[in-house]
């Protein structure tokens with residue numbers, strides 16, 4: 001079809017120069033995790049904990065315990081907070097290797113990040129098998145976006161593969177419904193070693209809104225060993241790309257102790 | 263009830279009422295059960311007819327066991343099976359009395375069944391016995407190739423020819439309706455937004471509409487206008503995705519890339535306007551959670567997008583290889599579309615002229631120049647053209663709103679009183695969406711029923727697959743633009 005070929009050529013490149021060039025990640029205006037400023041927090045208020053639908057914020061002995069692994073980015077806490085202690089932000093690059101790094105802690109950076117020698121050969125060729133374990137389809141929509149011309153994930157040497165037998169990384173979305181439990185395990189069992197698991201979206205990290213009811217578990221908790229966590233509702237395509245590059249040691253982990261650049 | 267008239271029926275009157283509805287050309291929208299505290303379950307049927315803007319709700323109490331209405335109104339089949347599974351209501355004389363959502367031995371009792379200690383039984387669905395050695399059976403899923411939502415399809419086929427097709431859905435059933443129970447009605451929009459992400463705004467709108475009806479509150483004009491803007495932005499990015507994905511199945515590579523690039527542009531506009539690529543976290547009962555500022559930039563950006571879209575559609579309309587694959591593929595006759603309850607662009611491509619925005623206006627739609635495109639052909643090409651026309655109409659609506667938008671309040675107090683109830687609806691990108699809410703004595707949500715468009719369209723889709731061929735299957739499925747999350751809930 002000459003028509004499309006000519007159009008394609010005339011349109012030129014649509015792909016962003018990010019992450020090579022900073023800034024052009026396509027996420028202008030996207031709200032991320034609420035930022036917790038303990039200094040501004042009023043004693044005995046607890047409004048945010050009361051309103052949080054997933055218990056990402058809990059009031060414990062007068063202090064707040066904030067777990068970004070449970071946050072569905074609904075922004076309710078930022079709206080009820082009278083002092084700005086819970087403040088909306090653009091902090092969406094929340095990929096971490098260690099679950100505890102999603103829990104807010106004032107000591108910030110404390111995990112010296114190990115280098116993963118066994119991942120070396122995969123740095124420029126990673127194959128992913130995705131399994132939807134009961135998502136709301138937001139994560140799928142953003143994962144599909146990775147292959148649109150703007151993000152063009154292939155250029156980074158990262159590919160989705162149809163068969164778990166060719167996959168290095170199992171990327172799971174959703175809270176793991178009881179009906180998807182067995183198919184998920186079967187996909188994992190079919191993967192060759194070495195194999196890794198990534199939890200994408202707050203549902204896969206900890207269960208989200210439906211976690212623990214009659215139909216769902218708490219995401220991958222207690223089901224599969226997880227090597228990479230990315231909460232978000234859903235995480236945007238740039239957040240997914242950054243997390244994958246971080247996993248391959250091609251980008252730094254930005255979040256430590258629940259704080260960006262902490 | 264605001265927007266609906268109530269009619270109480272006895273068990274005996276039910277079948278007669280169903281027959282009357284059918285002969286008068288009225289429509290059964292959906293049905294659900296709930297248990298008012300301390301009483302036997304009550305079944306509600308939400309119906310409409312073309313002559314009045316209000317819906318009519320039939321209430322049947324003491325509904326432990328009812329006659330099945332599915333033989334008269336086939337689209338009720340799934341609703342009745344769902345009630346048998348989840349609320350324990352029995353329907354006698356049901357033509358397909360098999361579990362729909364739960365596997366045998368599952369229950370809705372909270373047991374944390376996904377934690378690995380209680381693996382589901384995964385019983386086989388009801389499949390026909392085909393005893394012919396040349397008929398092959400192909401099970402596909404629930405984990406399919408590509409990044410797709412989970413569902414399992416079984417094909418019985420000879421060579422290229424599909425004899426019978428059986429989808430098995432509800433792998434993604436998350437018990438979303440139950441997630442509302444006990445929640446503060448003012449805050450639970452965030453739950454509705456997470457039923458189906460690509461329908462977040464429609465779900466939020468229908469949920470808020472139901473709470474507003476229960477509370478009897480009036481939404482300020484600016485909030486109503488912005489709700490229309492957001493709803494049409496949702497239609498835009500969904501339909502652009504649809505076109506890109508349809509090109510994927512007809513292997514029109516550049517067409518796929520361009521469709522998905524336009525979708526990405528639309529999602530980026532969503533984020534710039536609302537902070538969310540899926541238009542989440544903006545609506546609340548009574549209006550909006552915060553004001554939005556579309557300034558001048560949004561109108562300009564939408565006009566650029568429209569120009570690119572028009573050029574894109576021109577190229578699609580001149581791509582014979584693409585059109586050849588769509589024409590006559592996946593025929594859905596008008597009668598089947600009506601009887602099985604197809605909705606949205608699917609029914610409108612099969613000759614049914616219905617749209618909640620026009621027939622039961624909400625937000626500001628009654629004051630806007632709304633066109634409802636319909637076609638008669640019922641094939642994949644008609645479904646594509648209806649969506650294309652809806653994109654064009656969405657651009658017009660958005661620009662009109664931007665022109666009319668005046669400053670003013672964006673939120674009114676909205677607290678539904680204890681023991682109130684309400685019905686809300688929206689015409690989402692995939693069709694009709696309903697929320698029915700019941701508030702408990704404590705002012706918290708006691709029961710929320712969600713009727714999603716994909717639940718309706720999945721019921722109709724298999725009729726277009728039997729007796730067709732394998733090569734067309736993916737194209738046909740893409741031309742329906744279905745979701746699993748909305749259907750399975």
Ligand code: SF4
Nearest residue numbers: 052071072074075077
């Ligand atoms: S933004 Fe996150 S922490 Fe705040 S209320 Fe919502 S889920 Fe809870």
